[in-house]
Amino acid sequence: MSRLLALLYGAVCYTVFLLTFLYAIGFVSGFGVPRTIDGGLTAPTAAALVIDLLLLGLFAVQHSGMAWPAFKRWWTRYVPAPIERSTYVLFSSLVLILLFWQWRTLPQPVWQLDSEPVRWALYALAAAGWLLVLSGTFVINHFDLFGLRQVWSYAQRRGPEREAPFVTRAYYRIVRHPLMLGFLVAFWSTPSMSVGHLLFALMTTGYILVAVKFLEERDLVAQFGDTYRDYQRDVPMLLPWRSARGQGNTSAGCPLGHAAGGSERLPR
Template identity: 40%
Template sequence: MRAVVMLYGVMSYLLFFAVFLYLIAFVGGFYVPIHLSITTEGGGTLALVINIMLLLLWGVQHSVMARDWYKKAIETVIPHHLERSTYVLVSTITLAVVMVLWQPMSGEIWRIEEGALQVVVWGLFALGWTITLISTFLTDHFDLFGLRHSWLHFVEKTYTDVRFTERWIYSWIRHPMMLGLLISFWLVPVMTVGHLVFSIGMSLYIFIGIHFEEQALVKAVGESYSHYQKRTSKIIPKIY
């Protein structure tokens, strides 16, 4: 049974990573059949409503399953060593649904075609994803995506919470992962109306999510996190 739990954790992680790579292409507008740079003449009110509903689906699922009250409610069905991998799996499937069912919309907000400026924007786009990925390793990448839970169960060791630390980027800002995502969602050479809707929706979710995450961290970590909040900015060093 422990091997099955380990396999479940690994498969959830691998599926997440595949969908994460697809997300990069989906946002950047390359190599996938449906992406945010596609426009259509018929993408009007119905497309907007569908896309907003998809974003709400993502936001509600991602937020509800992360709350402590939800985890306590399901712990008799999904034990702790499976909870994180299940969260990752369901979040991954939900994100895949958002991308597959996304409706192209008409219109462009901007299009950068000048060579040097386009290179700069693509560089910032790549930097955003890099910041996001690096930030996961500065906390505990494998705990964040459920592999540590599965591994500790596999080797019959008791799970312990990851100790709060202020490593590198985290000594300047509290949410570098979110900063990286915001950079990548917004800094693209082609901003279509559909991409704008996606970026606004995801940005709103990020800021709302940060609010609730910080409340949870203050509760979990205690006074040391409250002091950390006073010393650092949320997303932009010295600004916000």
């Protein structure tokens, strides 16, 4: 594959991801974009539930399925290894775009908080959640996670790089999956919870818990063995309810897809 073409492809995939991520903030928070959780297409309640559940299920299947090691081994027979990560990022972004486009609103209120200080506090908490997600990708390796390092290395004619050692730093000394914690904070911190928003928050929370516990951490244990088992014992998974036990300068992972190199899974 042309090295320049691979680099351009990776840059396009990253741009699509970045725009999708920014749209997701508006979609969940309910402002600044044409369609949000509570503002967009409508349908009878039963039909809306079915459509929304199918969209969320499609994302879960794509996101975890394409991150599955056996699928990646098969997939890279046809997709050049340097652009495999970029292709994963592109597919995840396209499925999210489909969700934003076809989401059916369920605007019936579950709770409505009218106190201005409380509303602004919840908006600030949601913003902190999104900031935790974005900054957490830089704590590990943002450009590796979204495929840019791979296409850049290929364009520079570098050979295969050695797998990075397992290290934990910053947020990863407090919880094992800070990116997922950031998503949960962002999804639940709202002063106006509708049925549709509650459905979205419940289903994404369930997916995150299952993906982290039974997919991501299983793969990390298989990859790093006792090193990761010790990390599991020392650092809580999502809620910082206990302090880490003497962590060294040791990079970790997230469930939004297995990160290239396997240290972060996300929403892999």
